[in-house]
Amino acid sequence: MAAGCIPAVNLINQAGGVLGHKLECVVADTRGDPADAVPAASQLLATQSNLVGILGPSSDEADATAPIFNDSKMTMMGDTGAASFDQNAYPYFWRLTPADDVKGTAMAIWGRQKGFSHAAAVFGNDIGSQTDVPTLVKAFTKLGGTIVSNESLALDQGDYRTEVARMLATNPDVLFIEADAQTEATFLANLKDLHGLIPVIGTSLDQAMYQAVGGAIGAQNMHDFYTTIRPLIGSLGTSTKTYDQALLASGSQVPKPDQWISDPFCPAHYDEVNLLALSMIAANSTTPSTYNSYIPQVANPGSGKTLVYSFDEGQKALAAGKQIQYVGASGFIDFNKFNNSTTGFEAFQFQLDGSTVSLGTIPIDEITQANS
Amino acid sequence: MSIAWQFYISSILVYLGVDVMACWGLNLQFGVTGIMNFAYIVFQAAGAYTAAILTLGPSSRSLFQHYIGGANLPFPIPIIAAGAVGALLSLVVGTFTLRRLRVDYQAMVMLIVSLIAINVATNQVDLVNGSAGLSLVPKPLSQVLNLDLVNYQWFYVALTAVVCVIVFLFVHQVTRSPLGRTLRAIRDNEHSAAALGKNVTRFRLLAFVLGGAIAGVSGAILVEFIGTWAPGSWTYAETFVLFTAIIVGGTGNNLGVAVGALLVPVVFLEATRFLPPIGYPGLIDALQWVAVGLLALLFLWRWPRGVIPERRRRFRKPAPG
Structure with a gap:
C-alpha cells in the first residue's frame, strides 16, 4: 500500500498539495483479524486529528471496520475483494480493485x-x-x-x-x-x-x-x-509511466521500489490517493463528509469531461473550471451505484x-x- | 470528549468486559480446578459462531456466506444459546480428555483440539464460511433502540457490564460454595480428594463445562458487538493471552483475574498501538506475542501468585467432642 500511497503523495506535494495542505501517508496496523481491527480502527480515528481519508480496510477485517469508518463519515478506499461489498451500502466506502x-x-x-x-x-x-x-x-x-x-x-x-x-x-x-x-x-x-x-x-x-x-x-x-x-x-496514456517514475524516485521511502512495478494493486492505491486529492479540490474542502460525493464526479466518464492522467493535470483542469475524468495508472475508473469500479x-x-x-x-x- | 474518543473508549470497555468474562471462565477451569485448557479460545469461538448464525438468519438468504443452520432469533436467545453450545462442546471434549489423562497430557490434547478446530473451520467451508468467516451480524436491539452510533456504543458497554455482573455472581457463588472447595481440593491434591470420596473426573468435567459455557457467552457478546467472526480471531495464541492475564492477576482469585484481564489484554496489548511504527508493518504485532510470553514467564518466576493472590482460606477447628 505504501508503494502506491507514497509516490502519489510525493507528486501531490510537489504540485503544491491539496488546497494548501501537504499530505502524508500514515501506517495503521489493524493486525489482520476482525477482533483486533475494531479497536485499531477506532484508535486511528481518535488519535489522528488530521485524517482525511483511508486506504483500506483490507480483506481480513473490512467487514468489521468499514461500518466504523462509515459511521464516522471517513472516506475509505477499500482494499478488500470480499463479496460482501459487491452491493455495498456504505456511502463512504469506495473500491477500485475488483471483487x-x-x-x-x-x-x-x-x-x-x-x-x-x-x-x-x-x-x-x-x-x-x-x-x-x-x-x-x-x-x-x-x-x-x-x-x-x-x-x-x-x-x-x-x-x-x-x-x-x-x-x-x-x-x-x-x-x-x-x-x-x-x-x-x-x-x-x-x-x-x-x-x-x-x-x-x-x-x-x-x-x-x-x-x-x-x-x-x-x-x-x-x-x-x-x-x-x-x-x-488497457491503454492508459501517461498515467502508468508517471506512476512508475514516481515509484522508482521514492526509493528512500519505499524499500526496493522496483519490485512493485508489476504489482496490480500498487497503481490502484496510487490512483486512490489521487482521487481523494482531486475530489477535495473539486469540493473545495478536505472534510470527508463534504468531498466524498465528488469522487465519482472526478473519476467517472461523462460527456464533455477532460481526461486527466495525473493529479497535477487534474488540479489545473479543475482550476480552469473544467469537468474532469481521472484516468488512473490502474486503468479506467467507473464507479457503479455500489461505489465499486470494475472495468474488466x-x-x-x-x-x-x-x-x-x-x-x-x-x-x-x-x-x-x-x-x- | 470527541465522538472518536468516545467510540474508542467504549470499544475498549466492551473488550475489557469480554476478556474479564473469558478469564473468569478459564479461571474456573485452570485457577480453581487445575485444568490446563489450551483450547479455551475454541469454546469462545463456538459461542461466537453460534450467536452469529442464530442472528444472521438462514444461510440461503446470503449471496456470499455459507454456514450450517441459521436462524433469526431475537436478543438474548443467541447469547444464551452460545453459552449452551459452549457447555455442550465442553462436555464432549471434556468427556474424552479429562477421564484418563494426566494434567500435562490433557494440556497437549487441548492444544491439538485447538489446532484441529481451526483447521476444520477454515477448510470445511460450508460449516462457518471457511476463512472468510461470518460477517454483517446485526447488532442486538439496534432496530428497537434506534440510537446513534456513540449512544449505541455506550448501551452496549452497559449490556456487557450487566452480563459481566451476572457471570461474576455465578463464578463467585461457585468458588465460595462447597463445590468450589471441592474443586480447589482436586486442584491441590486430587488423590486426597479422591480418598475423601470425591469423584475427581466428574467434578473436573463440571468445572470444564461451566467454564466452557462462560467462554461461549463471552464470544457471543464479542461477535454481536463487532458483527463479524473469522478463524483469524481465534488462533490458539489467543488462549495464552488469557492464561497470562490469569497468571498476572492472581490464579484462583476472581478479583485478581479481573485485574489481570485489565492489565494484559487491554492495557499491555492496547498500549502497543500507541508505539510509533518500527521496522516492517506487523513487527510490533509479532513482538507483542513475545512480550506476552515473557510477561507470563516473569510472573511465574517472580510473582507466581499474581498481583492479587488467591486468599488462603482458614477454617475454624471443629469444637472438641
Whole structure:
C-alpha cells in the first residue's frame, strides 16, 4: 500500500498539495483479524486529528471496520475483494480493485473460451483465495463446463501429493489455482512430478510468483502452461509511466521500489490517493463528509469531461473550471451505484525473462452476464 | 470528549468486559480446578459462531456466506444459546480428555483440539464460511433502540457490564460454595480428594463445562458487538493471552483475574498501538506475542501468585467432642 500511497503523495506535494495542505501517508496496523481491527480502527480515528481519508480496510477485517469508518463519515478506499461489498451500502466506502468473486467469474469465462470443459479448482484456504471459488464454480457450470475437483489447500505445506493425486483422479483438463507463491510452486511441482503439467489459470502477475513457480516447474513450463487473469489495465496514456517514475524516485521511502512495478494493486492505491486529492479540490474542502460525493464526479466518464492522467493535470483542469475524468495508472475508473469500479479483466502469459504479454481481455459486461 | 474518543473508549470497555468474562471462565477451569485448557479460545469461538448464525438468519438468504443452520432469533436467545453450545462442546471434549489423562497430557490434547478446530473451520467451508468467516451480524436491539452510533456504543458497554455482573455472581457463588472447595481440593491434591470420596473426573468435567459455557457467552457478546467472526480471531495464541492475564492477576482469585484481564489484554496489548511504527508493518504485532510470553514467564518466576493472590482460606477447628 505504501508503494502506491507514497509516490502519489510525493507528486501531490510537489504540485503544491491539496488546497494548501501537504499530505502524508500514515501506517495503521489493524493486525489482520476482525477482533483486533475494531479497536485499531477506532484508535486511528481518535488519535489522528488530521485524517482525511483511508486506504483500506483490507480483506481480513473490512467487514468489521468499514461500518466504523462509515459511521464516522471517513472516506475509505477499500482494499478488500470480499463479496460482501459487491452491493455495498456504505456511502463512504469506495473500491477500485475488483471483487474476488468477479475474478472467479473471469477465470471461468477464460477457461471456457479456451475450450476447457473439466476443471479442477485448487485454492488456498485464505480469505482472498476462497472468495473466488463460489462464482468460479457457478460461472463455469453455467457456461457448460464441469468442476470435477474442488480442493482447499492449507497454505505453505511442504508437500501436496495427496491433494494432487486426488485431483488427478478426476481427470481435469485445466487447473484453476490461487494461493500464495510458495503454495502454488509446491503444488505445481508435485503435479509435474506425479503426472506432468496441465494448463493452469492463475491470478498473480507479480515477480515473487514468477520466481517461485518458475523456479519450481521451469520458466519454459511457466510460459507454456500458466495463464494469469488480472484486472484490465488497457491503454492508459501517461498515467502508468508517471506512476512508475514516481515509484522508482521514492526509493528512500519505499524499500526496493522496483519490485512493485508489476504489482496490480500498487497503481490502484496510487490512483486512490489521487482521487481523494482531486475530489477535495473539486469540493473545495478536505472534510470527508463534504468531498466524498465528488469522487465519482472526478473519476467517472461523462460527456464533455477532460481526461486527466495525473493529479497535477487534474488540479489545473479543475482550476480552469473544467469537468474532469481521472484516468488512473490502474486503468479506467467507473464507479457503479455500489461505489465499486470494475472495468474488466485481462489474460497474461509469462515470458521466459519474467515479463508478461497480454493474451486478450474479458469485458465487464460478459462477466456481469455470467455472474447473473 | 470527541465522538472518536468516545467510540474508542467504549470499544475498549466492551473488550475489557469480554476478556474479564473469558478469564473468569478459564479461571474456573485452570485457577480453581487445575485444568490446563489450551483450547479455551475454541469454546469462545463456538459461542461466537453460534450467536452469529442464530442472528444472521438462514444461510440461503446470503449471496456470499455459507454456514450450517441459521436462524433469526431475537436478543438474548443467541447469547444464551452460545453459552449452551459452549457447555455442550465442553462436555464432549471434556468427556474424552479429562477421564484418563494426566494434567500435562490433557494440556497437549487441548492444544491439538485447538489446532484441529481451526483447521476444520477454515477448510470445511460450508460449516462457518471457511476463512472468510461470518460477517454483517446485526447488532442486538439496534432496530428497537434506534440510537446513534456513540449512544449505541455506550448501551452496549452497559449490556456487557450487566452480563459481566451476572457471570461474576455465578463464578463467585461457585468458588465460595462447597463445590468450589471441592474443586480447589482436586486442584491441590486430587488423590486426597479422591480418598475423601470425591469423584475427581466428574467434578473436573463440571468445572470444564461451566467454564466452557462462560467462554461461549463471552464470544457471543464479542461477535454481536463487532458483527463479524473469522478463524483469524481465534488462533490458539489467543488462549495464552488469557492464561497470562490469569497468571498476572492472581490464579484462583476472581478479583485478581479481573485485574489481570485489565492489565494484559487491554492495557499491555492496547498500549502497543500507541508505539510509533518500527521496522516492517506487523513487527510490533509479532513482538507483542513475545512480550506476552515473557510477561507470563516473569510472573511465574517472580510473582507466581499474581498481583492479587488467591486468599488462603482458614477454617475454624471443629469444637472438641
